[in-house]
Amino acid sequence: xxxxxxxxxxxxxxxxxxxxxxxxxxxxxxxxxxxxxxxxxxxxxxxxxxxxxxxxxxxxxxxxxxxxxxxxxxxxxxxxxxxxxxxxxxxxxxxxxxxxxxxxxxxxxxxxxxxxxxxxxxxxxxxxxxxxxxxxxxxxxxxxxxxxxxxxxxxxxxxxxxxxxxxxxxxxxxxxxxxxxxxxxxxxxxxxxxxxxxxxxxxxxxxxxxxxxxxxxxxxxxxxxxxxxxxxxxxxxxxxxxxxxxxxxxxxxxxxxxxxxxxxxxxxxxxxxxxxxxxxxxxxxxxxxxxxxxxxxxxxxxxxxxxxxxxxxxxxxxxxxxxxxxxxxxxxxxxxxxxxxxxxxxxxxxxxxxxxxxxxxxxxxxxxxxxxxxxxxxxxxxxxxxxxxxxxxxxxxxxxxxxxxxxxxxxxxxxxxxxxx
Numbered sequence: 001x002x003x004x005x006x007x008x009x010x011x012x013x014x015x016x017x018x019x020x021x022x023x024x025x026x027x028x029x030x031x032x033x034x035x036x037x038x039x040x041x042x043x044x045x046x047x048x049x050x051x052x053x054x055x056x057x058x059x060x061x062x063x064x065x066x067x068x069x070x071x072x073x074x075x076x077x078x079x080x081x082x083x084x085x086x087x088x089x090x091x092x093x094x095x096x097x098x099x100x101x102x103x104x105x106x107x108x109x110x111x112x113x114x115x116x117x118x119x120x121x122x123x124x125x126x127x128x129x130x131x132x133x134x135x136x137x138x139x140x141x142x143x144x145x146x147x148x149x150x151x152x153x154x155x156x157x158x159x160x161x162x163x164x165x166x167x168x169x170x171x172x173x174x175x176x177x178x179x180x181x182x183x184x185x186x187x188x189x190x191x192x193x194x195x196x197x198x199x200x201x202x203x204x205x206x207x208x209x210x211x212x213x214x215x216x217x218x219x220x221x222x223x224x225x226x227x228x229x230x231x232x233x234x235x236x237x238x239x240x241x242x243x244x245x246x247x248x249x250x251x252x253x254x255x256x257x258x259x260x261x262x263x264x265x266x267x268x269x270x271x272x273x274x275x276x277x278x279x280x281x282x283x284x285x286x287x288x289x290x291x292x293x294x295x296x297x298x299x300x301x302x303x304x305x306x307x308x309x310x311x312x313x314x315x316x317x318x319x320x321x322x323x324x325x326x327x328x329x330x331x332x333x334x335x336x337x338x339x340x341x342x343x344x345x346x347x348x349x350x351x352x353x354x355x356x357x358x359x360x361x362x363x364x365x366x367x368x369x370x371x372x373x374x375x376x377x378x379x380x381x382x383x384x385x386x387x388x389x390x391x392x393x394x395x396x397x398x399x400x401x402x403x404x405x406x407x408x409x410x411x412x413x414x415x416x417x418x419x420x421x
Contacts, residue, residue, distance in 0.1 A: 011320040012042060012364070014404040015382035019412045020373055020390070020397075027377025028415055034391040037366040041385035041403070042317070043115060043268070043324035044360055045080030047334070052083075055105040070347050074330055077342075077353070077360055080115045082270070082326055083158065085150060086126035094130050099153055106157040117326075118158045119270075120165035120212065121147045122196045124173050124180040131179025136186045139179040144199045151203035160208040162238060162270065163200050164193055168215040168223055175286075190226050197232045212238030212270050216256050224263060237263060240271040242328065244280040244287055244338055247308040253315050261321040268324040269316055273340035276305035276350060280338075287336060297332055297339035297350070306351035313359055378410070390415075 018035075020028040050067065051074075053059055059067045083102060084090070091097040106116055122143055131139050151161065164170075170192075171185040184192050193211065200209055211227065211234050213220050227234055237260050241248060248256075260267055276297040284290045316322045328334075332341040342353040366383030373379050381388075383402060390398040390413070398413040 008318055009364070009384075011404065012317065012384055013382060014385050014402045015380065015407050016402060017378050017380050017410045018390070018400065019410050020377045020415045021412065023414060027375070028373055029375055029377055031373050031392060032370060033373065033379070033397070034368060034370045035366075035381055035383075036368045036389050036391065037383060037386055038389055038399075039079055039113065039387040040360070040364070041387075041401070042364075043080040043326075044078050045082060045115075045117070045324060045326035046074065046078045047084075047271075047326065047329035048074075048081035048109070049084045049329070049334075050331070051081065051109060052102060052105045055108040056101055066347050070331060070343060073343060073347075073349060073353065075112065077357060078327075079113065080117065080324065080326065081109050082117045082119045082162075083109075085118045085121065086123070087128045087146065088126045090150075091128055091146070094128070097150070099150075103154065103157065106154060110157055115160070116158045117160040117162065117210075118150070118154065120162040121150065121200060122163065122180060122192070123165035124170050124178050124184070125166070127178050127180050129178075132177065134179070136183050140183045140187065140192075140195065143180070143183070144195060147196055147199040148203045151200050151207060155204045155207070159204065159206060160210070161200055162210045162212040164196050165212050166214060167193060167211070168213050168219050189223060190230055190232075193223075193227050194230055194232050197234065201233050208235045209233060210236040210238040210268060210270070212240065214240040214242060214271075221259060224260075228263065234265065236266045236268050236323070238268050238270040241269055241273075241312075242271060242287060242335075243274050243308075244290070244336070244340070245282055245284065246279050247274060247312065250311060250315050253312065254319075257316075257319050257321060261319070265321075266323040267319075267321045268326070269322060270324075270326050271328040272312065272325060273328045273335070273338070274305045274308050274312070274352070275338050275340045276301040276332075276352065277339035290336065292337070295333075295337050295339055297344060301339065302350045302352065306355045309352045310355050310359065313356065317359075317364065 022028060054067045054071055083106060109116060131142060134142065167189050170181055171189060173181045197209055200207060216239060224237060277295050280290050313325060316325050330341055331343045332339045332345045334341060343349055364384055371379035385402055385404055387401050388399065389396050397415040400411050400413060
């Protein structure tokens with residue numbers, strides 16, 4: 001890029017002295033080892049609703065083949081998945097949640113090494129319609145019970161949650177009546193945020209809890225400031241960037257990052273997309289209001305999408321506050337019928353997919369390297385933060401995680417010597 005801003009990824013890297021020893025604690029001197037990265041610490045995520053029917057064997061024939069091929073491409077890029085917990089779909093009939101099916105999906109994804117986030121626990125859109133049968137006090141209690149149940153049921157599998165979604169507009173949302181807008185209007189934003197966060201934290205004290213919004217104006221700043229002053233345990237600030245009306249640009253993105261990084265909390269860009277067809281008209285306020293019969297991807301749009309995607313990911317990856325980027329979503333036509341996927345509807349890869357693959361798996365990936373241990377069984381390695389394996393004579397003898405903590409602290413590993421013979 002030639003711009004120092006984009007070349008500065010030192011905060012994404014670490015250097016450590018690795019010490020190899022045998023079971024008796026004796027150093028393994030003068031052995032040749034190869035170090036390979038296996039996973040990023042940084043979360044490169046994607047919306048994963050389509051993994052639910054795949055994990056539950058609900059596809060057949062050509063649809064199954066296509067779904068498996070799409071997931072293969074999906075797995076090549078991402079190490080994190082956002083699973084849908086929209087209340088109106090997860091529990092359309094009160095007392096009959098889709099726990100078993102979604103849990104099976106979560107177990108399947110975790111077995112493949114993905115880190116999972118649930119989205120969302122509280123939202124006025126796609127919420128349970130049966131809430132309208134209750135008083136506001138009862139709705140609040142039902143919402144808190146729902147959070148306790150689902151966070152508890154999925155603890156150990158889904159340990160990250162968008163606790164409340166789009167709360168800035170929640171009390172003034174007027175598209176249709178719903179229980180969550182009712183309680184937010186009566187009890188206020190900050191009280192509702194406090195109630196839902198405390199319920200989630202109590203259900204799983206180790207969970208990472210996000211507030212999430214598409215609103216990036218000062219209204220969101222003010223809300224977050226008020227929530228933090230009220231002692232609400234927000235772990236991460238979530239920011240959506242649905243760019244159906246065009247790429248934000250580096251300047252706007254950096255301005256937003258600068259404003260929200262003042263809270264000294266990690267930032268996750270939770271819902272990112274760029275279209276590869278015509279842009280949504282700028283006068284549309286609510287993206288859901290734009291409905292067209294056809295919204296095709298185009299060759300020119302795909303080139304534009306690829307260029308802008310690289311710029312967007314570089315900008316975010318270079319900022320030290322950002323810990324996660326989630327694309328929304330993987331195949332064209334997913335949300336609002338938009339051609340915002342990295343794959344076309346037939347499962348073929350767009351240029352944006354290829355360019356993101358180059359960033360994640362080449363440019364931001366530590367190249368395999370061979371070392372010879374010294375007299376103390378040590379060697380010094382550096383690379384992108386994440387998981388690594390150490391090989392000797394073609395077999396894995398040890399694994400470790402490279403973190404950007406104290407560089408003077410050594411990583412001491414007991415090598416599996418049986419694998420070295």
